[in-house]
Amino acid sequence: MTEEQDYQQLNGIALAYMGDAAYEVFVRRHLIEQGLTKPTKLHHKATMYVSAKAQAALIDLMNTDAILSEEEQNYFRRGRNAKSYTHAKNTSVMTYRISTGFEALFGYLTLSNQTNRLAELAQWCIEQVEAGRLANEK
Structure with missing residues (x-):
C-alpha cells in the first residue's frame, strides 16, 4: 500500500488521533514563542486553542469564511x-x-504531507483565537 492509500483508508478517529497531535504542536510552539514557559500557564492557555469548544468554533469560522476545499470538508465530515x-x-x-x-482534517493534512496547507490552517486558527473571534469560548 502506498502512503497516499494509507491515509485515504484510515477512519475518522485514526485521522483525528494524528490531527490532535499535529495541531497541538503548532499551538505549543506558538505559546512558547510568546514567552510562556511555566507548565501550568502553558496548559491553561493552550486550552483556549485546543478544547473541543474552541475547535468546533474554529470549524464554524472556517465555514463562514469559506476557507476549506471540498476535499478538506470531506475529511472533516469523515x-x-x-x-x-x-x-x-x-x-x-x-x-x-x-x-x-x-482533528481529522488536521490528521488528513499531516498524513498527506500537505505541510504548507497544514501550517496555513494552523496559523489561521491561532490568529482567530488571538483576535477573540471564538464567541463560545468566552
Missing part, C-alpha cells in the same frame, strides 16, 4: 461522523463530534 467509543468531557456530544472532525 471525522465528525465517525463512531467514537470515548465520551465528551465538559462539552456536548455534538461539540465533541465536530471537534473530532476538526
Whole structure:
C-alpha cells in the first residue's frame, strides 16, 4: 500500500488521533514563542486553542469564511461522523463530534504531507483565537 492509500483508508478517529497531535504542536510552539514557559500557564492557555469548544468554533469560522476545499470538508465530515467509543468531557456530544472532525482534517493534512496547507490552517486558527473571534469560548 502506498502512503497516499494509507491515509485515504484510515477512519475518522485514526485521522483525528494524528490531527490532535499535529495541531497541538503548532499551538505549543506558538505559546512558547510568546514567552510562556511555566507548565501550568502553558496548559491553561493552550486550552483556549485546543478544547473541543474552541475547535468546533474554529470549524464554524472556517465555514463562514469559506476557507476549506471540498476535499478538506470531506475529511472533516469523515471525522465528525465517525463512531467514537470515548465520551465528551465538559462539552456536548455534538461539540465533541465536530471537534473530532476538526482533528481529522488536521490528521488528513499531516498524513498527506500537505505541510504548507497544514501550517496555513494552523496559523489561521491561532490568529482567530488571538483576535477573540471564538464567541463560545468566552
